[in-house]
Structures are given as structure tokens and as C-alpha cells.
Amino acid sequence: MQPASPPPPPQPEGRPPMTETTPPVSPVAPAAAEATGAQVRVFSPNAGLIDGVPVTAPPYGDIQDIVISILQQRAQQLGAPTPAVITDDRYGGEIRLLVHPDGSTEQVG
Numbered sequence: 001m002q003p004a005s006p007p008p009p010p011q012p013e014g015r016p017p018m019t020e021t022t023p024p025v026s027p028v029a030p031a032a033a034e035a036t037g038a039q040v041r042v043f044s045p046n047a048g049l050i051d052g053v054p055v056t057a058p059p060y061g062d063i064q065d066i067v068i069s070i071l072q073q074r075a076q077q078l079g080a081p082t083p084a085v086i087t088d089d090r091y092g093g094e095i096r097l098l099v100h101p102d103g104s105t106e107q108v109g
Helices: 030-036 063-078
Strands: 038-044 047-050 053-056 082-088 093-099 105-107
Touching: 038 063, 047 063, 053 063, 063 082, 063 093
Parallel strands: 038 082
Antiparallel strands: 038 047, 047 053, 082 093, 093 105
């Protein structure tokens, strides 16, 4: 016969007990996500996707400026260049870029 376990500590009124103590694990490791970089697809001068999220340029704006701006913000948050693979359906081409925190870009690969 095993000794009885001690009762759980009392919970404050109105709060359910906490059951989950660890955050869920992402299916893609952070290093792997960083290595692949952003996946960008441009459909028109005003519309595209960044990692599956729709982005649009304002009237008389250019989607290229919006995409670079978003990738620059990511680079600033990371404190390092953000790699990106950009597929442009307007021209049927693909390019690999590094977008730096200062907004400059360089072609890679």
C-alpha cells in the first residue's frame, strides 16, 4: 500500500488550475526556419504573398517596395539579414536575396 499523495495547493477563487507548463513545440525548428528564409510570391504590381500571408501595395505603389520593407523589419527584429526566395509571376523568374536591417539587399546563390 502506497502512502496518499499530498493534496494540491489551494487555487484562488474563480481560477482553474494550470495544467500546461510548457509551450507547444513548433513543427519547424527555429534554425531551420531561419535557414530557409521568407518565401515570397508576387502576382502583380500590387499583390503578393509573404510566407502565405497576403500583402498589397497602395494605389500607385509598388509591391516590391512593400515586400522589401516587411523583410527589412524582420531583419531589424532579428538583428541580422533576412534571406528570401522571391518568385515573380509577372516575369516568370525567381531570385534569392538577403535583406539587411538597413534595407539594402544583395543577391545570393
